[in-house]
């Protein structure tokens with residue numbers, strides 16, 4: 001169907017990603033887009049303030065050298081193992097175009113981050129989805145077949161389920177002819193990062209974001225870790241698209257965030273502790289909650305409809321995320337772990353409902 005004669009063929013065919021709502025109403029309990037309930041480190045705020053000045057007339061460093069060196073040091077890697085972008089969504093987009101477009105189909109789970117099929121549509125990438133198990137787990141054996149690449153989040157989204165690092169390594173040992181991308185947006189809330197495997201597997205690309213555990217969704221910074229050849233592919237795409245994806249604020253703020261380990265540890269531990277309490281509270285209300293390694297949980301009630309629960313929570317000023325498709329997850333609620341007070345408000349509202 002032609003939507004507009006002025007649009008290119010690819011735009012006519014696109015089905016864009018729909019991000020979670022950013023409400024304009026104040027005082028909502030916002031548990032719908034997996035942001036951190038705690039603000040960024042005070043050192044980040046100071047670094048941002050220090051950037052306000054005459055230098056804003058100058059372009060930022062196109063290669064974000066200081067930030068890449070800081071990230072490399074944090075992970076025990078070299079700067080040429082690091083690529084940075086405007087949020088991990090941009091890093092992912094470049095990876096799809098640079099590394100995952102081949103004749104054989106790209107493989108990813110049937111229930112996963114819903115941006116992946118959107119990138120495939122944008123770049124014309126053939127893909128096949130692999131069903132999660134009955135218990136919503138990724139089974140590596142299902143991926144051991146010829147492919148043009150493999151991508152999944154770990155922990156997976158929106159399920160929150162974590163894949164053991166040993167299982168990923170089993171895939172990497174068998175899958176040596178195509179790139180394996182592990183999207184670790186939520187890894188700091190309970191999992192072990194694959195960053196330490198980058199030196200051993202030249203086909204591994206690990207993607208991180210500062211939007212979640214570093215409380216900087218508003219600054220838009222994400223990065224990839226991988227063999228220098230993979231990183232160079234991303235740089236080639238970036239320099240054919242936008243030379244300055246990170247502005248001066250993003251670079252300065254991200255450096256400060258990566259350096260403030262104490263703040264990072266304190267806030268992520270707090271989120272994990274609140275998550276554990278929330279899981280217990282929802283269990284008492286009869287919810288089935290999938291084991292979560294993330295800053296969100298995925299839960300369903302055996303008697304209450306997922307869409308209706310979401311609507312009734314909203315009437316009470318609490319927003320969470322509900323996916324009506326695929327049918328297999330249509331009864332689940334995806335709830336971001338907020339502060340203790342926010343989670344308590346959610347539990348009280350669910351009790352009333």
Ligand SMILES: Cc1ncc(COP(=O)(O)O)c(C=O)c1O
Nearest residue numbers: 087088089113153185209211222
């Ligand atoms: C699995 C996963 N990957 C990547 C992202 C993108 O994060 P950002 O673009 O903010 O870095 C998200 C955002 O929610 C996500 O859930």
